[in-house]
Structures are given as structure tokens and as C-alpha cells.
Amino acid sequence: MRNPQLNDHGQLQHLLTLEGLPAEVIGRILDTAVPFVSIAERDVKKVPLLRGKTVFNLFFENSTRTRTTFEIAAKRLSADVINLNIGVSSTSKGETLLDTIDNLVAMNADMFVVRHGASGAPHLIAQHLSAVNCMHIHVINAGDGRHSHPTQGLLDLFTIRHYKRDFRELSVAIVGDVLHSRVARSLIHGLTTLRTPEVRAIGPQTLLPTAVETLGVRVFHDMRKGLANCDVVVMLRLQSERMKGSLLPSAGEFFKHYGLTVDKLALAKPDAIVMHPGPMNRGVEIDSAVADGEHSVILPQVTFGIAVRMAVMSILAGN
């Protein structure tokens, strides 16, 4: 089966997942993002790389933060941006996902940024575009179900590279709700592709998917053991609905075992960095003292996120 996100020449056609994305492609995106970081520091925060292009933000699932960063990224590239919160419009009128896509194709879209609650939705859209001969339209996955969130994975990689340089010497710990996390899946694929020797998944059995070690991670249930000597700690967001079912007894008990505190962080390397995809639940997965502490790179992640999304859009547009 051909990699669905590369074209016949091996170039990036869509960004759907980091799984199977060649290291060179990832490297090129990260390299391209570097100069975009400084654009944000200029007086005129715009470059004309996407001038005349129309980017549709298709959000079938609510998200203010991710949508905003994509919007900023597209606007800094001089694209026209249309935001559609489809969760509350078309589908409730009975229009199917692909009907919506066909309509937007007819409006001469150049790029779709898609967030959807079901794993695989962006793949379906990409497949459909190729079936209707619209290979000039690009799809960026902005998060699908539990499957993938590749731009988040890329910005995490960018952040790690910014602070730590060489992936081949790192030990990265990912903590919390891996089961429901598209962020974790994307980062794991990115890290293993870039030859990170040790990626750890830390959490209770209820929040780790079956056979997660086949993704290339070491599993720890004891957070203290899992954090020992690691260079990077990635805390995952714990959705509040996870605490209502049978996955966890309470936020308090979760924090006791898997919340990141100053005390637990001391087990990692002295120069370890702490990351979080946001939005944070202070006191649930992370203590404020850590979130606001000197090891935290959570806010730089947000800044880098815009640059990385600019890089992805720019490369997809053929620059």
C-alpha cells in the first residue's frame, strides 16, 4: 500500500500522521520552521508564501486553541482563512462528511485543516480527494479521534530539538492517558523515526492501550521509576470525562500516582524539560510549581507550534 500522504515523487501531499513519514520529510519540516519563529518577532509578521490560497479550517470537534494557531499560521503566510465549526452546522442538517468536502472543493479550496472526533476521518477525506481527482488540494490533520495529531507531534519534536539537539541520545517519558491520546501516538512515531533510543509510556493499565510496546515504547506503571534519568517529560492532558467512568477512581488519586510534582521531577535529569500539549489541568496531571517552573517549556511549545504549522502549510503549498 502506498503511503497515503506522499505523492508519486515522494513529496508531502497531505499531513495525516507521523507514522510512516520519512525522517527526511520530518527534518525538512523542522528546518523550515526555524526561520518562521523569528517572523513572529518582526513588526510585520507576514510572508507572502500562501498569497491567494484559501485555507479552510474544518473543525468537526470543538477546539479554540488548535484552530487559532492554524489560523494565525495561515494568516502569517498571507492565505485567506475560513473557519467552519461543522460540529454545529452541516452534519446536524444531515449532510455527510464527504458532501461537505465536495461543497468546499466547489468553492476552490486549496487546503483543508481537519479536526474530527473519529480516527481516520482525514484519511477518508484525502482518499476522496484523490478519487475525485482533486490532488491539488491538501489535507492537514489537526487531530482525529485517538489516532493522530501530527502538527502537535512535530511541534513537540521541534521543541525537543530546540532544547536538546540530538534525538539519538535522549530518553523521553510520556505520562498519563496514552490510551485516548493522539498527541502521544504522534510523538511516539516521530521520536522513533528520529532514532530516539528510549521512549517511555507511563500510566495505569486502564490508560495504556493494549500492546502499546509494539509502538516502540517501554511501559512503566510506577512514575518514579519511569522518570528516572530522563531528558524530556511529556505530560498528557487528562480529559475530565475519563474520571467519570471506570478508568480512574478520582482526579486526586490520579494526581497522587501520575501527577508531575517538583519532587517527582527531581528524579529526571537536572536539565530535563517538561512539556504539555495544553490545555493543562493544574493539580490533576501537573502541579503549578512544575508548570510554571524553570524546567517548563510549555509556552515556547505554543510559539513553536505556529512556526511548525506555517512550515507544514508552506511545504504543502509547494514552497
Place this chain on the structure above:
Amino acid sequence: MKIEINNGRLIDPKHGVDRRGSLYIAAGKIAAVGEAPSGWHAKRVIDAAGLVVCPGLIDVAARLREPGFEYKATLESEMEAAVAGGVTSLACPPDTDPPLDEPGLVEMLKHRARSLNLAHVYPIGALTVGLKGETITEMGELAEAGCIAFSHADAALADTQVLLRALQYAATFGYRVWLRPQDAYLAKGGVAHDGEVATRLGLAAIPACAETIALDTIFALARATGVQVHLGRLSTQEGVARVRDAKKAGLSVTCDVSINHLHLCDIDIGWFNAHCHLVPPLRGTRDRAALRGGLDDGTIDLICSDHTPVDDDAKQLPFAEAEPGATGLELLLPLTLKWAQESNVTLPAALERITISPARILGIDAGQLGVGADADVCVFDPAAYWIVEQKALKSQGKNTPFLGLELPGKVRYTLVSGQVVYET
């Protein structure tokens, strides 16, 4: 009409027949095998040189979608598909809309099927009213209307007290009960096998123990009630082992596997191929190997199509949201032949799994070519390969994970009660 089918390879698994010869049909019955009856004059002669002549195939799980889901498929379209696939008898599960829980619905279905004059249709009645798992149905009335067994189709039956009583009631009157072993709670929300693939793709998973726990429950209840149970759509290695042990221990239980699970596994989902969204989910490669092993040693009695036509719109959705199921009536024979080739199973042994074995489970006198039997016959070319394409399928459902695959076995003639109902 007198019909003579000449020079074919006659295969009748029930009678151990596998030889070149002719078949003579008169008044809807098999009149003779091998030698023509005296004074024989055929109205029609079919030359079956190079072809296999076998009993019409019998499928224990084919959804015809009527009543209620006519936009997915109709009796007309699916009965055409059946005979195009060489299937002359089929049992349909009760998961229609409304479900087959009232005699009137069953009579209507039988009447509609009879008027089409294609394959024989054997409805399976709902075990509980509305398949809601609360109240048992009027099984006596349903049996009188034509139900040959009772099942809960794919609907959840979580309440084991209801299940026990339904089995007790069915056992009282000697009705057969068909169950698909799946624990309702463990399967809740799941769309894929709990393993590496579901983890990678981020799909909600159904663990293998959903099947084994259900099997253990069913076995205990079957022992307690003495009911005759048939298990549908086995899917796991552990499940096959459980059934093997239960049979060894003397429990009177039978089971089937679908053509999909015999050939595919979760890896085939690829990048979210919704055609592979099936019930039960496609399991791992070890499970598939175990299912083949179970079919080989007789733990699994037969192969079914689990025919489930789905309209295009319902499949053009993200994996989890797409409606599960695959069309299968026209693939039952080819995929059985493919399995036989791959597993070094002889043609008669393979055909046994789709003729006389399912006939026994259904309790019908079919699936054989003995003199005096109903002349339900399938004539096919075992050496003809064809590519599964949407336009090649008569079924209204074009949904199958096998699209694009080249398969052996092309049906040339199908006869039901001595009449040619399909030829190509």
C-alpha cells in the same frame, strides 16, 4: 421439466460421491445419478464438461434487509445474488426493522421469497421481542410461521437471566438457538480487535475475552438447559479452543466461521478501510490461523457468508462511524475454494462445509444429490478466475473487503427445485 446435466464432475459430500457422470432431474427432484432412468427424454441438456456439479450451496447467515432496510438491499436483489453465487437455501437473521419477532412478519417474508421463486429462505426468529433482550418471543407461533431457529443476531443480550430463560423455553419445545458469542459489556463501543492495529490506529477495541467469556456463559447455560446451540461467527483462537474442548466434553454444540474471518485479519484494515469494519471484528493473524485449524479438524462445522449488504453512504464514513458488514453471498463459493486451495483441502471436503453441514444445522433436507432429493444444484467452473468488482456483483451491497481480488470459482448454472434460476 426434465433436465439432464452431462459429463460434469459430480460431487455429493453427503454420499461420498466424486466422479464424472450425469445427473437427471425430473419433476423438481433428482431422478437418477449416473445412469439415465428408462425411457428418459430430457427437455434440456446441460453440458457440464470441465465443470463441477454439486448440491446447491446453503448459507446460514444472509441478511436480505427486508423488512425495513430496503434502501440497503431488497429481497429481489439479494435473492438474485444468492443464486448467482450458487446458493439455493439460506437462513436470514432476525435483525430486520422491525425484527422478526412476530409471525406476520415471518409469513410475509416467506411469502415474498416464495413468489420470487429463487432460493429457499429460512427465517430465524428473534429470541426476544424487538431484540431488546427483555421479553422472550412467542417461539411456538414463530416456529409455526416458518422460523427454523431463534437468535439474537448481533444485538446485545447482556441479561443472563433472560438468556437462561430463553434457552430453557426453547429447550422445552426442542427449538434450536443460534448465538453469536460476544459479551455485551466488553464489546461496548468497540470497533476493532484489541491489539496492535487498533492501538496504532486509535480505534476503540473489543478484547478477545469478550468472545471467550460469552462462550463460557453459553456453555454453562446449554448444559443446564439441554438446548441445541449453534454458535455463529467464531473469531478468536481462544474461542476455537473453547469450542473444541466443549465438543470433546460431549456438549452438543455446532459453530460456523464467516468467509471474512477465514481470510482476513486486523492488518487488512490498513489505513481505516471501512470495508473491514465487521462484526465481530477481524482479529489477529494467530486467530485466523486458529479458525482455519478449527475448520480443518471439525471444531468449526461450516462456513457462512455473513452476507450484510450496506449502502455506499453508510460506508463512506470514518471507520468507526461506518456501518459494519460485508456483502458475501456471491463470494461464499470462491472464498471457500480459495481456503481449500490454501489449506490443501479436497474439493468434496470443502463443499461439505457449504452444503450438507449447514443443511444439518438448519435441520432441512437439502445439500445433497440423492435420488428423490429436491433438485437444488450448483454447477460451477472451479478453474475460472474472476476479479471481485462492484459491477460483477448482483447484490445491492457492493461493500466487500475483497474488492479487486482475483478469486477462483465461477457459477455457471444454479437450479432450484429442478428449475434453472441462474445461468451464465
